Amino acid sequence: MKVTVKGQVTIPQHIREKLGITPSTEVDFVEEGNRVFLVKRKGEGTAARKFAKLRGIATVKMTTEEILALTRSDR
Numbered sequence: 001m002k003v004t005v006k007g008q009v010t011i012p013q014h015i016r017e018k019l020g021i022t023p024s025t026e027v028d029f030v031e032e033g034n035r036v037f038l039v040k041r042k043g044e045g046t047a048a049r050k051f052a053k054l055r056g057i058a059t060v061k062m063t064t065e066e067i068l069a070l071t072r073s074d075r
Contacts, residue, residue, distance in 0.1 A: 011038070019040050020040070021040055025040060025041075026040070026041040027039060027040055027041060028041055
């Protein structure tokens with residue numbers, strides 16, 4: 001693997017998939033002796049990525065209008 005003139009390398013696809021590294025994932029470099037490890041940051045991420053995990057899992061068969069009526073009702 002070569003480093004580009006901009007200091008970039010490509011993380012192999014199988015490693016990205018195994019670690020769940022997607023575009024905009026935050027990573028750190030950890031030095032131990034004369035070795036450097038790439039680690040995925042835990043507990044951080046963009047709001048868009050956090051919500052992306054929820055996309056498509058709703059099972060309620062309601063229209064937008066029905067949902068809005070529930071959230072705006074006087075209780």
